[in-house]
Amino acid sequence: MKRVIESKAVAGQSPNYLLAKFQDLVDWAVNSSRANSLWPMPFGTACCAIEFMATAASRYDFARFGMERQAFSPRQADVLICAGRLPFKLAPVIRRIFDQMPQPKWVISMGACASTGGIFDNYAMVQGIDTIVPVDVYVPGCPPRPEGLLYGVLLLHKKIKGESLFDAERRRDEQPLDERGLRLSPAEIDEVSEPFGNSVHQFRSS
Amino acid sequence: MTRTVELELATPGVDAQGQPARVPLAASDLGGEHLLLNMGPQHPATHGVLRLVVELDGETVVRCIPHVGYLHSGFEKLGEYRHYNQIVPLTDRTDYLSPMSNNVGMALAAEKLMGIEITPRCTVLRVIACEMSRIISHMVWLGTTSIDLGAFTPFLWAFQERERIYNLQEMWTGARLTTSLTRVGGLMADIPDNFVEKLREFTATFPNTLNEIDRVLTRNAVWAGRTQGVGVMTAAEAINYSLSGPMLRASGVPWDVRKDRPYLGYETYDFEVPVGEHGDVYDRYLVRLEECHQSNKILQQALARLPDGPINVDDPRVILPPKSRAMSDMEAMIFHFKQVMEGVKAPVGEAYVGIENPKGELGNYFVSDGSAKPVRWRIRPPSFINLSALSKMAEGHLLSDLVAINASVDIVMGEVDR
């Protein structure tokens, strides 16, 4: 039984040898089952959703990676794949969908717009869904090729297999919105959303 | 040539369960309350982020109010801050199901504004791009509508055909979906050597898939029962609601921008425009299926007549000079510098060009004040206007019919919300 060694002292791992081996076994079983049957919640908004659909269709077929059933109800989903750009009007919707998902849950941000706002550095677009929901894997591309999305899914598998049930610090924390209604502090949001690249130059109208 | 489909499956006015197809909007005699149901914005059957607030009397839709704007990305605002060639990648992302068609539409409008005539080879290549886009858009429509109505297999067949076109798009532009094909005055690149042969292969075998889908769906009792008589728009209503594209033609109005306002030399191609009769979901399905056959025909004609020659206009102020010359010749370097740093300046004025997008009439309206960035870039969105008729079409139908009607409008939220 091969295990990906993520050398990190997991808080909560027992110092007792037999118990530690038992914890490893349980972790292996649980993580493999979780990783190998991640049911995606496709939060498809724009062009990336079409590439997502192409990944689901027969040529690339992510059912062979365990994502057989696309759960359109968040209550039955494991991973929220935000495929496409997220305008501000849609922000409360994705937050609510994320809150409705039961633990354990992961989020894949597919595409440049979901990860950083993409080419839309303007009044209407959320500059990265990580200002709203915690993200596990970012898949770059505009849109990412189906192979790119599959690689992102495989990276998520790897991440899942490195987790541990006995971790005292809960890794899958809810990260709820605080009393201002934000997940991150305003300074962090502003810093993450700062214009970069071409956006720095292309804001003059004439 | 009219292709008549004879069916004795559906009794007009009566749905598959034998109930009247449209429930009259009389006051309910049971005296129950109406239910306000919210569908979306995240919903598998709304074809994107569309929110439908539906008032239901039991299972019957009394009123349906669509809410859009959940994908509003500020395209028109962004267009005012970009040079004309920098707007081309933006157009890929409005109607992302048929990106090359959007690219062509925007380039035609910019060229009309600037008074540029494109070369013959570019004209034919743009026709090829538009018709390929029509096919992939209709394939998505077919696949997703079949899924909504319960038939999963045509989705896989349709997407397999899309993959073949995607291979061609990738050969030509390097990208499967966000093609950014056109530039003002020409194209980003010429077709590669084996493109014509591969496209010919596609056009030879594509009708087989269409016929297979036709065999599965057209005379199918469930399909006909769920789509006939559902979501009817009469011709007068369709005109009044400014519908366009297959929605308009299925209602019996024979307006096709390719025939009535020809562009790119469409008047020289031999093709027919399918026009429906009843304006219901079934007719829209037949119109779109037939349009795929006609697109295939146009593609074959275009491939046969593809002339040799340059794809770009021979105007160094508009088209970037080839890199080798830009690096060696002073004049070419200056032209290159001016175009990249300042952009191509358009004369003062305005221009509107409408093309026949797969969804309807896609219009691009540019207003210029003489600078390199437009003062106003307006996209006339066919899906937005077609969708506004949804509340009219859905009244009196069942909730499951609402799904069918929504699917038949063929919306793409990127274009609805821009």
Added chain:
Amino acid sequence: MTSQIPGRLRETLARDGETIVYVEGARLLEAMTWLKQTPGQDYDYLVDVTAVEFRDRERPLEVVYFLRSLTRKADLRVKVELDAAGDLAVDSVWGLWHGADWLEREVFDMFGITFRGHPDLRRILMWETYAEGFPLRKDFPLRGRFSRAEQVRQALNANPEAHYSLDELSIADAWGDLPDDMRERLKRGERGVVPE
């Protein structure tokens, strides 16, 4: 032919060959009705309604109507000029062409131009309590007026389900179940409060 349009001010030609007729704002509805109903004009199809604001602040805003006659295969562009400093209001053509419904709502959302007589003039692309202004105006910066954090906060608090329109609520007979203060607010036309 265009010289007979009621309220016609002047005429120009667009670069795509189409005729543009400038019409007095006060007589717009008269002009549009004439264009639709006069035999020989028959502009039965409304292609688009939009607005243009120029970078030159001296120029007025223009509301542009693209008309088409399907029977005569003719197009016409009608424009109304509105003074940017004045009252941005124009009559709605919804009564003539129902296609103007959402198109006029979009112009209202993006430019702040009100259409008198429109059955349901609400914001359509931005959410109803959007507080930053009218995005396509030239004095509205590309990235919006508020900071990104403030925009995220406003967006997350603009609970979409709290803003059903009066139309939706009253027809659903939910009016009676609403809390009193919400009913008062809706009657006054307010659409909800974003917490500070």
